Amino acid sequence: xxxxxxxxxxxxxxxxxxxxxxxxxxxxxxxxxxxxxxxxxxxxxxxxxxxxxxxxxxxxxxxxxxxxxxxxxxxxxxxxxxxxxxxxxxxxxxxxxxxxxxxxxxxxxxxxxxxxxxxxxxxxxxxxxxxxxxxxxxxxxxxxxxxxxxxxxxxxxxxxxxxxxxxxxxxxxxxxxxxxxxxxxxxxxxxxxxxxxxxxxxxxxxxxxxxxxxxxxxxxxxxxxxxxxxxxxxxxxxxxxxxxxxxxxxxxxxxxxxxxxxxxxxxxxxxxxxxxxxxxxxxxxxxxxxxxxxxxxxxxxxxxxxxxxxxxxxxxxxxxxxxxxxxxxxxxxxxxxxxxxxxxxxxxxxxxxxxxxxxxxxxxxxxxxxxxxxxxxxxxxxxxxxxxxxxxxxxxxxxxxxxxxxxxxxxxxxxxxxxxxxxxxxxxxxxxxxxxxxxxxxxxxxxxxxxxxxxxxxxxxxxxxxxxxxxxxxxxxxxxxxxxxxxxxxxxxxxxxxxxxxxxxxxxxxxxxxxxxxxxxxxxxxxxxxxxxxxxxxxxxxxxxxxxxxxxxxxxxxxxxxxxxxxxxxxxxxxxxxxxxxxxxxxxxxxxxxxxxxxxxxxxxxxxxxxxxxxxxxxxxxxxxxxxxxxxxxxxxxxxxxxxxxxxxxxxxxxxxxxxxxxxxxxxxxxxxxxxxxxxxxxxxxxxxxxxxxxxxxxxxxxxxxxxxxxxxxxxxxxxxxxxxxxxxxxxxxxxxxxxxxxxxxxxxxxxxxxxxxxxxxxxxxxxxxxxxxxxxxxxxxxxxxxxxxxxxxxxxxxxxxxxxxxxxxxxxxxxxxxxxxxxxxxxxxx
Amino acid sequence: xxxxxxxxxxxxxxxxxxxxxxxxxxxxxxxxxxxxxxxxxxxxxxxxxxxxxxxxxxxxxxxxxxxxxxxxxxxxxxxxxxxxxxxxxxxxxxxxxxxxxxxxxxxxxxxxxxxxxxxxxxxx
Numbered sequence: 005x006x007x008x009x010x011x012x013x014x015x016x017x018x019x020x021x022x023x024x025x026x027x028x029x030x031x032x033x034x035x036x037x038x039x040x041x042x043x044x045x046x047x048x049x050x051x052x053x054x055x056x057x058x059x060x061x062x063x064x065x066x067x068x069x070x071x072x073x074x075x076x077x078x079x080x081x082x083x084x085x086x087x088x089x090x091x092x093x094x095x096x097x098x099x100x101x102x103x104x105x106x107x108x109x110x111x112x113x114x115x116x117x118x119x120x121x122x123x124x125x126x127x128x129x130x131x132x133x134x135x136x137x138x139x140x141x142x143x144x145x146x147x148x149x150x151x152x153x154x155x156x157x158x159x160x161x162x163x164x165x166x167x168x169x170x171x172x173x174x175x176x177x178x179x180x181x182x183x184x185x186x187x188x189x190x191x192x193x194x195x196x197x198x199x200x201x202x203x204x205x206x207x208x209x210x211x212x213x214x215x216x217x218x219x220x221x222x223x224x225x226x227x228x229x230x231x232x233x234x235x236x237x238x239x240x241x242x243x244x245x246x247x248x249x250x251x252x253x254x255x256x257x258x259x260x261x262x263x264x265x266x267x268x269x270x271x272x273x274x275x276x277x278x279x280x281x282x283x284x285x286x287x288x289x290x291x292x293x294x295x296x297x298x299x300x301x302x303x304x305x306x307x308x309x310x311x312x313x314x315x316x317x318x319x320x321x322x323x324x325x326x327x328x329x330x331x332x333x334x335x336x337x338x339x340x341x342x343x344x345x346x347x348x349x350x351x352x353x354x355x356x357x358x359x360x361x362x363x364x365x366x367x368x369x370x371x372x373x374x375x376x377x378x379x380x381x382x383x384x385x386x387x388x389x390x391x392x393x394x395x396x397x398x399x400x401x402x403x404x405x406x407x408x409x410x411x412x413x414x415x416x417x418x419x420x421x422x423x424x425x426x427x428x429x430x431x432x433x434x435x436x437x438x439x440x441x442x443x444x445x446x447x448x449x450x451x452x453x454x455x456x457x458x459x460x461x462x463x464x465x466x467x468x469x470x471x472x473x474x475x476x477x478x479x480x481x482x483x484x485x486x487x488x489x490x491x492x493x494x495x496x497x498x499x500x501x502x503x504x505x506x507x508x509x510x511x512x513x514x515x516x517x518x519x520x521x522x523x524x525x526x527x528x529x530x531x532x533x534x535x536x537x538x539x540x541x542x543x544x545x546x547x548x549x550x551x552x553x554x555x556x557x558x559x560x561x562x563x564x565x566x567x568x569x570x571x572x573x574x575x576x577x578x579x580x581x582x583x584x585x586x587x588x589x590x591x592x593x594x595x596x597x598x599x600x601x602x603x604x605x606x607x608x609x610x611x612x613x614x615x616x617x618x619x620x621x622x623x624x625x626x627x628x629x630x631x632x633x634x635x636x637x638x639x640x641x642x643x644x645x646x647x648x649x650x651x652x653x654x655x656x657x658x659x660x661x662x663x664x665x666x667x668x669x670x671x672x673x674x675x676x677x678x679x680x681x682x683x684x685x686x687x688x689x690x691x692x693x694x695x696x697x698x699x700x701x702x703x704x705x706x707x708x709x710x711x712x713x714x715x716x717x718x719x720x721x722x723x724x725x726x727x728x729x730x731x732x733x734x735x736x737x738x739x740x741x742x743x744x745x746x747x748x749x750x751x752x753x754x755x756x757x758x759x760x761x762x763x764x765x766x767x768x769x770x771x772x773x774x775x776x777x778x779x780x781x782x783x784x785x786x787x788x789x790x791x792x793x794x795x796x797x798x799x800x801x802x803x804x805x806x807x808x809x810x811x812x813x814x815x816x817x818x819x820x821x822x823x824x825x826x827x828x829x830x831x832x833x834x835x
Numbered sequence: 836x837x838x839x840x841x842x843x844x845x846x847x848x849x850x851x852x853x854x855x856x857x858x859x860x861x862x863x864x865x866x867x868x869x870x871x872x873x874x875x876x877x878x879x880x881x882x883x884x885x886x887x888x889x890x891x892x893x894x895x896x897x898x899x900x901x902x903x904x905x906x907x908x909x910x911x912x913x914x915x916x917x918x919x920x921x922x923x924x925x926x927x928x929x930x931x932x933x934x935x936x937x938x939x940x941x942x943x944x945x946x947x948x949x950x951x952x953x954x955x956x957x958x959x
Contacts, residue, residue, distance in 0.1 A: 614919060625849060626848070626852050628856075629852055629945060632946065
């Protein structure tokens, strides 16, 4: 429960109420006839006043309840008095008023009672109700008793204060109007209502006072009671009622507001009764009654039952105007000017209250009210009561419309504002929501795309990884192959910069891979001839020209440590798709071991041969001795045997000789003694031997040597041997009776020696084997088992070592021609 | 008096074969089996000719030759190298030192050797 502080407006109200009380009380005490009635009422009023004051200052609920209940009981008392005076109308009026008050204040009462119920112990609220009811009962009993005694009901008329009363009322009215204007300008809204309430209270008090003066105490009490209630009710309302009419208010407030409405409905009904009373009382004019009824009904319907909306108010006004003007016209026609003006004023006030500011209501009402007042004053007679009724009705209307209209307008405005703002925010929200949904959709879409991209990327990554792994495997494989090759491999790009080298190569070179990569290949692979400091780059020359190159025999590779390593190998160019050299690769191997082995083999053969020579020689000489008869004469058989021994020994000796020669040739140790010698000289030594053979086999031997043939610079012994070999071959492979010969001639290369025969020749398929080691033609083998197959091999070596060349021509069945040419001495000399 | 030939040869069989051949031809034959013996024989034996082998223990042929040629008493004695060696570097040296002939045993029969001896110093 709120207990608002008392502001200026409240004090104004309070003070006006108090003033009214005292006036009423004083008047009723000292005015009128006095007597028990007056005293009774006076006590009542004083009692009210004191309770009221204490309620204001103490603010006890129970006091308020007491006041409300006593007020209601006072009204009941008045009602019964009215009944006693046979003033049925007034009785009904009072009952109606009470009913209305009860309804409008019901919520308040209930609230107060509820509050009291919550507390335990002493219940002052109950006490208040009880005392109020008690007073009522007392009053009722007294009234009932007076009905039969008639001594409690004085009846008098006092016209003394008649005119002045109205003047006072008029002044009050004007004062109220001015006050309200000020309040309006300063926007004391609640003040308006308070002031109006005060005004109503004052007026009712005044009217009551007038009744007292006129001797009518019962109506006076009624009016004063109403005045009091108005004030008290305001307090009660103000405390409990928050801005009513707005949805969402508390249940309590809603209830209060409902009861307020009910109260107002009652008031309108009372207006109806007023109308009704006026008919019965004076005019007996059914029209005015109907008019009042209609107006009241319409008001009720529109103002209370219809939903609160400006347009309904407009409709209400329109209907009201129509009705009013109709009746005004009627009354005017019938000379009932007062009535018409009253009605008109009423309508105008209502209209003003709905549409315009309360100030205008006041002014309008004031102006309109003055007309009947003036009329009355001008007229010789006037009806106080009637005027009072009109005033009351006017006041009620003014007050009510002002109160409700104002509040309603405010409420409507507030509601409309709130509605609009809510709509706006709802629309905004909807828009935002839409945007969000749109955005969410976009995000979802982007998300989906990202997910797809991600999975695509993952796929790509997988593929890349796979190919990576494959590459690694291939690489490892390559490395393995590369490393495991027994030969050293070094490759360069087309600029000769080393791009790779395998493990064997780096080992042979005694370097680290990183040391040689990028360096010029010819600067890293340095080849030398034996006992030479000149670089042999022949293999590079060959390979860079696009051919496969071969490292010369007996080359050495200079390694990082300065060692010369016996080396053998090949080089190949890399060709790109356009047959351009994009690089070269060299494959080489350390042949130290090979050469050592060859060396050892050679030296073994050499040594073995030498060792063999000695004993064989010894055998030969002894055979010679024996054959020569130095050991005595031999028998035929002995001679034969020894001859055979000799043959074998000779063969042995010659084989060993040949082996020695071969080994020497292979070692490269073929010893060549160059001297200038004439071909004749060379040939001479071989002639004797060969002629012996040809004679014995009946072969013809021809010799052709020009006398002016130039000398040759060559190894005498070796060439003699070659000649011997070739000649003996020619004789061997020519049948008995055949021809053979030696021809010496000059050729552009030097001196040419030709040994020709008419023998069996060499079959074509065997011709390229002729100069090979240990080769003997099939024919040769079948003919003679003597022969090592080394002769021509050795001959070739000798000729080549003498800077000559040897070749042959042969036709099977016809004969052969063996040629060799030696450089002539003059040329050499000249060279 | 018969001419004397000194045979310097470490191989016994060959020595005897040569000796036999030469003696049959009428020469007086002295033998030496090594270089030192050879020089001694040259000094004491007064050979008309020396058949000198090159490969010998103690002192090889070339050294003998050198010494002989360096010796006033011996340098006039003609020398024929009779060897199994066929390498030429020795030939040059031997020639320089004054050898008349350089014979490779494998290429010459005993008869050829006898012929060379006769050629050099005449008959026994």
